[in-house]
Amino acid sequence: MTSVTLPRKDLFELPDGMIYLDGNSLGPLPKSVNAALSSMVTDQWGAHLIKGWNVDDWMGQPMRVGNMVGKLIGAAENSVTMGDTLSVKVYQALSAAVQMRPERKVILSDSGNFPSDLYMAQGLIAQLDQGHELRIVDPLDVMEAITDDVAVVMITQVDYRSGRMHDMTAMTAKAHGVGAVMIWDLAHSAGAVPVDLAGCNCEFAVGCTYKYLNGGPGAPAFIYVRPDVVETIKPALSGWLGHDAPFAFEQGYRPAMGIERMRVGTPPVLQLTALESALAVWDGVDMADIRAASIRLTDLFIAQVEDRCPSLTLFSPRDGVERGSQVSFASDNGYAVMQALIARDVIGDFRAPNLIRFGFTPLYIDEGDVIAAVDILADVLDNRLWDDPAYKAKGRVT
């Protein structure tokens, strides 16, 4: 396969003058999406109405799109399906995982996990009322905390604040070595870094598609279950589209074979259509090229900022190998600094207490963007623009 040359800015709608360093939160609009969605609405829903489930294969869309996502994360064919939100998919994976180790009561996670994953675990534990414990350790202490009382290790590979990456293969092996089940959250990994799900041998993975996969706000989540495990699972969210024969309308639930048992209700066809179109930007893209470009961009950003913005302190790992596709700096008045940056059309975000965070997406960000962004960041800091009420008013931080 010949891989395409990066970046591919021409495939995206990027507002003039904006330097968009927040694709780790919401990807920009791929140019193909509007026409694809409009065609689906008019030519499928409008023209075929209920018949669209068959003639336009809306019913097969979660698996078809799941396979497109699966290719980007090293999953075998037909081991990924789409639907719901990431939080719901976390719940499904975690509920199944704790049932696989009924004699153990510890769910291990880390403080770098996205809070919603922790919340979902807390809700499940309270609901089950079976004495489970959510044990949250520092990201650097996870490996040694994987002990033989742990039922499930539930970790987000790339820390949403620092960008620090866990080693999926090593951690999964450690978990399996003590008899624990491994769940990976790939929210900040899918489309950002190479992932080899099949190779790492984890039982479960989940993730979202509105970040590096550019599926749009509210794009559906994905779930992967290792093929040799999936048919042992009794889904907690046992909806009709995970039934072996949804249209037989039987009174009793019988899970579908394979990953389809992780489907729940009616798929979000409009969101899936936008996502399916958005995923076309990956045609011919080699994730190794993405990774190499990402490290070049983030290394350049760190070097430039450290050279020109001495008041900022690097919060992300300095070694690119340990970093996802994002960089955070600790900054005094960080919130106001981000307000001023956004007012100047450099879009990043802020995470408490003092982090300014920037995502680098080689599909549409290049070295010129990095330099231009640092020019503005240095201006904001050197000239105390963050203290200017005009910028504060204009630069609303999301």
Added chain:
Amino acid sequence: MTSVTLPRKDLFELPDGMIYLDGNSLGPLPKSVNAALSSMVTDQWGAHLIKGWNVDDWMGQPMRVGNMVGKLIGAAENSVTMGDTLSVKVYQALSAAVQMRPERKVILSDSGNFPSDLYMAQGLIAQLDQGHELRIVDPLDVMEAITDDVAVVMITQVDYRSGRMHDMTAMTAKAHGVGAVMIWDLAHSAGAVPVDLAGCNCEFAVGCTYKYLNGGPGAPAFIYVRPDVVETIKPALSGWLGHDAPFAFEQGYRPAMGIERMRVGTPPVLQLTALESALAVWDGVDMADIRAASIRLTDLFIAQVEDRCPSLTLFSPRDGVERGSQVSFASDNGYAVMQALIARDVIGDFRAPNLIRFGFTPLYIDEGDVIAAVDILADVLDNRLWDDPAYKAKGRVT
């Protein structure tokens, strides 16, 4: 308020020559949706990117659209929110309801409930492993089955096969009389019949928006919780957008005040935008007018079919007061009959073992459509078109 005249066919894209009697399964495309969605994609996602969460108030959309739906079902302001699929919303309501009656173990439902509701209950019961029982009785026996061992009564108001309606006020009062919690599924009620949620005093209601509310395939579900109950609920699906302060990124879950605690993950902004636009067709519509027209249409359909198609047997209640906005007939060779009807562009559906089912939606169906549909149905039966291979090939039944 002056109510508009029905039908409002001009507000919908209805394919030429099609008589669409399946709006109880998937509503047709309102004409406004394509432009609204395209504008959201281009002018909001494309132009504002991550800033859309604030400047376009995507974050407030679930509550805003929830209030639009709430008006159609008699819910108080800010007591309905949108998101997820109906099956997930059933799970949320049921999980909360059983926790409200920990000393009781019976979940009562009926065989007219949609199977996914029963499946979700089965999955929850297996997961909890606390000795709960799903007791499924005949729809006609529900009232007497509401006894003081019942924790939760979970019923779909309008039977998806027969169209038979339960009396929400009487059944809720009976449930409360024995100390049970009441959950209503309004999948076939919202936009079909007048609903007075606040008046009936039930604790929970859920429903979907792709049927009579025309939100499109995969449109998000809704959930209602009675305002005096909602803040006692510990959500099982405790996602970050149901947190009291989602963007504080705390490590511990604290439920939001009010109905927002029933939110889970990132809202499906594209689907919600389509739905929000679709709901504009209800402006100025009086649900009492919808109900009167629905009974006229279904009465006419029953009279015409019984007059002209003697081989069919009415399966729905004869009395319009007991019927939702759909009619089913038992038919020999029912599947093939529906194939032939669909091949002739009269769109209904088939439910095993022998039911042909038709929905009547006064927003876009009138008496002329009813007569024309029966003309074709009589032709199919009189001339055994259902036995013609050409029709079988063309009329794929969903």
